[in-house]
Amino acid sequence: MSVETGLGSIDINHIHNDLNVESGSGTINVNSAIAKNANWILETGMGTVELSLPQDTNTRLKINTGMGTTDIDFTLNNVKKNNWDLEGDIGENPTSEIRIETGMGTVIINIK
Numbered sequence: 001m002s003v004e005t006g007l008g009s010i011d012i013n014h015i016h017n018d019l020n021v022e023s024g025s026g027t028i029n030v031n032s033a034i035a036k037n038a039n040w041i042l043e044t045g046m047g048t049v050e051l052s053l054p055q056d057t058n059t060r061l062k063i064n065t066g067m068g069t070t071d072i073d074f075t076l077n078n079v080k081k082n083n084w085d086l087e088g089d090i091g092e093n094p095t096s097e098i099r100i101e102t103g104m105g106t107v108i109i110n111i112k
Contacts, residue, residue: 044102
């Protein structure tokens with residue numbers, strides 16, 4: 001699934017397969033599990049990216065915040081962090097990948 005907007009928020013619920021979301025300026029909210037071998041790309045120039053994922057999630061996270069913070073409820077394994085980049089695994093055996101980029105904004109990842 002692919003969704004794009006220049007200005008405005010995007011809310012997505014219950015998408016399990018591949019996902020590509022782009023917003024020039026706006027909040028991206030995703031409330032869903034991620035399927036095995038799925039890839040999610042969530043990008044906003046300015047705005048918050050908020051994910052709500054199940055406790056049993058197994059995925060690789062790659063986050064870039066040009067100017068912003070990250071707030072992650074999950075424990076991350078195999079963490080790599082430098083400047084604005086954060087990579088880590090949720091769960092023991094990641095079977096999918098979530099890439100998040102925000103030029104200016106906060107990244108929040110909640111356990112649902």
